[in-house]
Amino acid sequence: MMVNISYMIVVSKDAQLSEEQGVALAFFGNFMDDYKASQLFAAFTGISSLGNIIVMTFTAARVKQEIAKEGILPFAKFFGESNFTSGIEPIPVGALLLHWSIAVAIIVGTWPIDPLPYYRLLTGVNSYTLDAFFSMLLGIGMLCLRFTRTSSGGHWRDKSSSNHVISIIAAVITVVTNGFPIIAAWFPPSSTTPQDIKDILINPWYVIATVGWCVLAFSVIYWLVFRFVLPRFGNRRGLVFVVERETFVHSEHGYYVQYHEIVTFNWVSELRRPVAGYQLAERSHPNE
DSSP states (O other): HHHHHHHHHHSOOHHHHHHHSSSSHHHHHSOEEEEEEEEHHHHHHHHHHHHHHHHHHHHHHOOOOOHHHHHHSSSHHHHHHBBOSSSSSOOOOHHHHHHHHHHHHHHHHOOOOOOOOHHHEEEEEEHHIIIIIIHHHHHHHHHHHHHBOOOOOOOOBHHHOOHHHHHHHHHHHHHHHHHHHHHHHTTTTOSSSHHHHHHHHHOOHHHHHHHHHHHHHHHHHHHHHIIIIIIGGHHHHHHOOEEEEEEEEEEEETTEEEEEEEOOOOOOOTTTTTTEEEEEEEEOOOOO
């Protein structure tokens, strides 16, 4: 946020709205000649992009792996396992392959079209669903923790060492700031909105919100089918899907670190007798 504010302070409004060059390039251009500014900007962009790709590749793969460990993805055992290839750190090969496949599908699927509208659409949907929507849910969850009783009859404030008032204020700010774009996205630009602002949108004003809610609706439908429809057919009829996770931790530098985990998927009866399933485990290193 502070970087964006610094851009707005240093770069003029016309330069920010111009599509001829990026705001960051205009920022550097205020301190040096255009040639050196373009070189420095290209270097920073390359380093930043490389770091972002590396971080997001392994972070997104780990997220997909954790989703697979809940058993709700097809071939969950393959995507949820970690494999040792070299060194001491297990690698989520299946999850990395899934992440790579999705990235390739996006690149190939958008190859023949203008990349700018599609890029704006993807970043907008990502911000709408992951950033705004789930951050708003996080704030609502924080408020629920503060104002509702726990299963034992107490309050979260009795267990939390954080300041109660500050926690509530932070949660309210989170809900309001993230809820605003979720609602505002359904309102079209007014007739007084400058044309250069409208041109930045590129896509119709309703596209991002519509696609975002379609993604969320599909996710809910997927879960409902998995939770209520599958147990009514075939060998799973009348059974409940249960995931059991057993973690193993040790202490490193005064902190507990998980080094091993066993995840078991089972379709069980109401008496919780396993009738079918398989075990997914992160194998220990051969040298251990």
